[in-house]
Amino acid sequence: MVDRPDPRKLSPRDREVLRQVVATYILSAEPVSSRSVAKQADLGLSAATIRNVMADLEDWGFLAQPHTSAGRVPTRDAYHLFIESLMEVRRVPAWQRRYIEDHLSGAPGDAEQIMGAASHLLSELSHQVGVVVTPSLAETVLKSVELVPLSGRKVLCVLVSSAGFTDTKVIEVPEVVPREELIRIASYLTENFAGVSIREARDRLLRMLAEERAQMDRQLALAIEFAKHALALPGDPGILVDGASELLAHPELADISRARRMFDTFADKTRMVSILSRCLQGGGVRVWIGEDTDLTSELDFSLVATTYGFGERPLGALGILGPSRMEYEKVIPLVDYLGEALSRALAETFAGRTE
Amino acid sequence: MVDRPDPRKLSPRDREVLRQVVATYILSAEPVSSRSVAKQADLGLSAATIRNVMADLEDWGFLAQPHTSAGRVPTRDAYHLFIESLMEVRRVPAWQRRYIEDHLSGAPGDAEQIMGAASHLLSELSHQVGVVVTPSLAETVLKSVELVPLSGRKVLCVLVSSAGFTDTKVIEVPEVVPREELIRIASYLTENFAGVSIREARDRLLRMLAEERAQMDRQLALAIEFAKHALALPGDPGILVDGASELLAHPELADISRARRMFDTFADKTRMVSILSRCLQGGGVRVWIGEDTDLTSELDFSLVATTYGFGERPLGALGILGPSRMEYEKVIPLVDYLGEALSRALAETFAGRTE
DNA sequence: CCTTAGCACTCTCGGGCCGAGACTGCTAAG
């Protein structure tokens, strides 16, 4: 194999042939022959000429042959080039935009419901797997703390973030606390910690503990006791995966053992989160292809992802997972649009209409 | 085929042979031959004799032959008989009990986390699909109502049930309500509606609306406005499905199209809920085999399910889904135990230790 | 020098054939 040249050195004809091969393969899932390219592309060239071009492209590492007498298949590099400069990004069709708005902003409900709808939309509209990483409450801005007496010394602590996400945890306190006092403590905590991220709140709490250790009155001590438990709770971000069954329709998973590895991967939420989280730095849609990720390595899978947020703040990531052979022309704008739509839906639902 | 006799008419020998065939098939997934039964069962009979017995069992509808020169496979009736009176139910092994306790009661967290752990345990310990139906809040006893101002006229309403389940919804009110008043209204609603099921609370609300329409003061009117929205919210029960990938390991799903249908079924949550819900009337473990359910019909799947609850009240259902060829001897006691363990965990976590 | 028609070559895929192996049902003897 020859060293790959600067992609810009490719002649327009080379590029057109490569574009055609990738586009055709994405639709057909079968090796693309020189003849089919010659027929479809209106280059006015014969199959023999196309064959020469394709042989060059293979030398340069953009195409590969499953076996001697088969057509060509795009490599990872071909997909990258295709996405960067060969394909023409399509607009998300009007009906899809409308459909998304209807399901995201239309039905209110709570934040969790909206996130679920988003992952379902991703999967439904792309026929791939939709993934949404829900925010770690530790990173979000605290809005309110509520304490609900359950029974005995158990108290349910409810944290509400400004984006409307909630997390709950049962706390067991050393003594029974009457309901009125719980309300007072909750108010106190809300006043003191609302508006800052839970991470900061935790720091502030530690400072309070150090400074005022001596002159704490009983109620303050109790409040701090609650705060200690409450702020410790917000765990890792969660993940929603939707449409795993869509994958079984793809011919690349005809072989069961691959399908099984795929599903096992999805089930491993921590790994999924760590991969998707890379997306959080750097805006815009990002694409990982094939071996770019541990996740998709041997499986020839791709991940198209972006972030969503609440106001300025990025909250989490969302994306589509499927075989590398994926309709990037449609999927990339879809992910882009859905990231914005989700951000908008959260803003509208939880921060008053932007009239 | 001859009319099936009363199963009690089966001779002890017939029963032993049938038991052996079912047990062997469950482990091997392959048609069972007369020879293998003769060797394993210590009846001191030759394969030829077993063949005669098996031919009878086939006539009576308990066994079937995939093709002329293959061994026998159990029918649905055979499974039923096996479960009712042939198998010897095993105790859940000590290590599993311990493992379950550790993961269910050990780690506190909130109700949702416990439910997730339960479905995961079901799947992990059975190598089948674990399913848990989470309670519909409409059926549970209300513990508390909290109102959190979000911004503008948006208010987040948090409902807490006595078993520690929460549901949230964003409400848009006609005018901005100050925080103190929200707290007062929340207290009012909590006092008036705590301790009754949400269904009853809804009825009570309607009565209040009818009676006091004329002499309502402003605050009461506002409270009722909130209650109307808040109590309308608790939706359908949710469902947690875990371990779908376990299924792909079973030889009965070697064929992709069946696997796909299976996954589609799991994704259809409303249908799953309606099937599992049948379990809610009538205690104890129940088993549906093959065509017993729309769900499992053509797929030759079985469902082993039971209920869990909080105190006296049944809250939801939980179970295991897998091929009819399932280790009922282990799975049935496992489901039974997990139903109790989950009830216990909810009680311990949310109602003070039963010391 | 680039393009193209023609041709030989290679590799896959599906069908048909065959023999080994696995069970059964039947029959006749113990």
Add this chain to the structure above:
DNA sequence: CTTAGCAGTCTCGGCCCGAGAGTGCTAAGG
């Protein structure tokens, strides 16, 4: 009633083969 023996049946894997698809190379033509 049980059982050994045997013939009969069906599946499964391996093998071969021909059709089809595509390529690379070569030589002729613009």
